[in-house]
Amino acid sequence: MMNILWRNIKWRFKNKFTIIITILQPLLWLVLYSAVAGSTMKDTGITNYTAFILPGVMFLVTFSSCNSGGIMNFLMKSSGSFYRILISPVSRSSIVFAQMLESILVSFFEVTILYVVSIFFSVHISSGISGIILMAILIFLLAFFLSGLAYTISLCLPNEVVYETVMTAIVLPIFFLSSALFPPENLSGGLAVSVKLNPFTHVINALRSLIFGEKIVFSEILPVILLFVLMCCGSYALAMWRLKNETSI
Amino acid sequence: MLAIETHELVKQYKNGVRALDNLNLEVNKGEIFSLLGPNGAGKSSLINILTTFYKPTSGNVTMLGKDICKEPAWVRTQIACVAQHISIDEHLSLMENMTFQSRLYKVEPKVAKIRINSLIDIFELSRYLKYPTASYSGGVKRRLDIAMNMVSIPKILFLDEPTVGMDVMSRKAMWEMLLKIRDEYGTTIFLTTHYLEEADRLSDTICIMKNGKEVAQGTLESLRGYIRQNMLCIVFPNTREAKKYKGILENMEFTKFAGVRGNSVVLGVEDSRNSFTIVNKWLLEHHVAFDAIEIVEPSLEDVFLALTSSEENRGGRGL
Numbered sequence: 001m002m003n004i005l006w007r008n009i010k011w012r013f014k015n016k017f018t019i020i021i022t023i024l025q026p027l028l029w030l031v032l033y034s035a036v037a038g039s040t041m042k043d044t045g046i047t048n049y050t051a052f053i054l055p056g057v058m059f060l061v062t063f064s065s066c067n068s069g070g071i072m073n074f075l076m077k078s079s080g081s082f083y084r085i086l087i088s089p090v091s092r093s094s095i096v097f098a099q100m101l102e103s104i105l106v107s108f109f110e111v112t113i114l115y116v117v118s119i120f121f122s123v124h125i126s127s128g129i130s131g132i133i134l135m136a137i138l139i140f141l142l143a144f145f146l147s148g149l150a151y152t153i154s155l156c157l158p159n160e161v162v163y164e165t166v167m168t169a170i171v172l173p174i175f176f177l178s179s180a181l182f183p184p185e186n187l188s189g190g191l192a193v194s195v196k197l198n199p200f201t202h203v204i205n206a207l208r209s210l211i212f213g214e215k216i217v218f219s220e221i222l223p224v225i226l227l228f229v230l231m232c233c234g235s236y237a238l239a240m241w242r243l244k245n246e247t248s249i
Numbered sequence: 250m251l252a253i254e255t256h257e258l259v260k261q262y263k264n265g266v267r268a269l270d271n272l273n274l275e276v277n278k279g280e281i282f283s284l285l286g287p288n289g290a291g292k293s294s295l296i297n298i299l300t301t302f303y304k305p306t307s308g309n310v311t312m313l314g315k316d317i318c319k320e321p322a323w324v325r326t327q328i329a330c331v332a333q334h335i336s337i338d339e340h341l342s343l344m345e346n347m348t349f350q351s352r353l354y355k356v357e358p359k360v361a362k363i364r365i366n367s368l369i370d371i372f373e374l375s376r377y378l379k380y381p382t383a384s385y386s387g388g389v390k391r392r393l394d395i396a397m398n399m400v401s402i403p404k405i406l407f408l409d410e411p412t413v414g415m416d417v418m419s420r421k422a423m424w425e426m427l428l429k430i431r432d433e434y435g436t437t438i439f440l441t442t443h444y445l446e447e448a449d450r451l452s453d454t455i456c457i458m459k460n461g462k463e464v465a466q467g468t469l470e471s472l473r474g475y476i477r478q479n480m481l482c483i484v485f486p487n488t489r490e491a492k493k494y495k496g497i498l499e500n501m502e503f504t505k506f507a508g509v510r511g512n513s514v515v516l517g518v519e520d521s522r523n524s525f526t527i528v529n530k531w532l533l534e535h536h537v538a539f540d541a542i543e544i545v546e547p548s549l550e551d552v553f554l555a556l557t558s559s560e561e562n563r564g565g566r567g568l
Binding site: 003006007010011014015079080081083084085086087088089090091247248249 | 263322332334338349
């Protein structure tokens with residue numbers, strides 16, 4: 001597994017623009033959108049809007065990083081290394097894990113950049129070191145789930161163009177129908193139900209509570225961790241199933 | 250001992266295409282085995298099954314005495330495959346590509362280092378070490394591709410049209426390397442190719458496939474026996490003339506098949522002596538300019554054409 005991970009990291013180093021492309025849009029949301037929208041959100045009681053949207057932007061950057069991890073399947077198929085690795089004595093689980101782990105590492109790298117940038121906007125994690133550890137766990141689970149999903153979708157679709165279109169079509173509704181940009185308390189009707197049913201709303205809320213709250217409310221965090229552990233198992237199982245299907249045509 | 254044995258092997262894809270249809274073949278250990286066949290014969294499907302990439306629909310495949318469906322993980326440790334399209338990672342250097350491949354096959358780092366150096370020498374790659382792999386020519390990339398696949402010293406090496414797109418010199422150099430691999434490492438080489446000369450030069454055993462079935466299998470000599478016939482070769486002043494008269498000669502009653510080779514027309518005939526007289530007479534009576542006419546031994550190309558051309562092309566006369 002480490003061998004394939006090493007190879008994928010080498011690819012990422014060689015193609016640094018993939019990091020820039022995936023972080024650019026979330027960075028714009030964090031810097032420009034928070035500056036513009038921050039002033040209009042003061043009435044809602046949000047003191048630091050950059051800190052408020054940081055969890056949503058963390059979700060966005062994690063999604064982008066995992067999305068680019070799925071692209072690797074298309075590159076590997078066109079270069080022939082996908083076939084070469086599949087017929088080598090490496091277990092299918094190691095192949096999937098290595099690729100997912102690379103996406104997770106890139107996600108962590110980009111989330112760290114976002115956090116460092118947000119420090120310049122007076123953002124700090126009120127819950128301290130334990131809060132940071134819990135945030136890392138949440139981001140790991142989020143990235144694990146999304147990378148497994150991206151892996152599965154990339155193996156289901158015929159080429160990069162269709163893949164990118166599908167992923168863009170997925171991310172935007174998920175992002176806007178969550179609590180990423182606004183407090184969901186004032187929503188009502190179908191919109192409120194949609195936002196509540198969106199699992200990413202809960203991970204964003206959990207991250208937000210760790211940023212703003214000085215005390216960690218485990219009763220809010222642990223159910224989210226549990227939910228995402230289950231979702232990660234499902235996403236990994238899907239990725240494995242799809243990889244095995246590749247060879248049973 | 251057999252390296253590969255298939256028995257009544259069938260591969261039917263989910264879209265209904267039956268790529269392999271009760272295929273039986275045997276590959277001896279340590280030999281170069283060439284698989285020939287027209288496009289769509291089922292060669293790639295067979296390689297994909299033998300390399301454990303696809304599962305067969307039915308039938309048995311034994312590799313080095315073990316069933317590949319029951320023990321695919323073990324089989325993968327014993328084989329390597331040089332695919333039709335060059336498969337190197339261009340973001341890795343030559344050494345990194347070799348190292349990555351050695352780690353995939355869990356070769357001890359010390360052993361891997363020795364093997365990599367030896368393979369770099371055998372495949373004459375040392376002068377490319379300092380350049381990025383993306384800048385290599387197709388021939389050098391292919392050499393690296395094969396060298397990488399040899400780093401685990403596989404018992405069986407699959408090569409799917411390895412010399413496609415290579416110039417004549419590179420191809421001949423590659424042939425020498427393949428013979429070296431067989432002789433020095435005792436590797437069984439399973440080769441698919443469209444170049445009949447390649448199969449002719451390299452193979453210990455040749456198998457000709459058509460429509461997912463083996464049509465003939467054996468040494469070149471034994472395959473010649475399949476089309477137990479002598480052939481006529483008529484040499485014309487130029488290729489244009491040869492092409493012009495090919496159709497007429499092909500439609501003669503005794504002709505089984507015909508082909509243009511340079512400025513010659515080669516005819517597969519039932520009775521070479523009789524046909525020689527008739528063709529000679531016809532050419533002279535019709536004042537056709539030709540330089541020579543002779544009875545020749547069938548080449549591998551003739552055997553291939555005879556066994557794979559359709560019934561219609563041969564006027565409905567089977568062999």
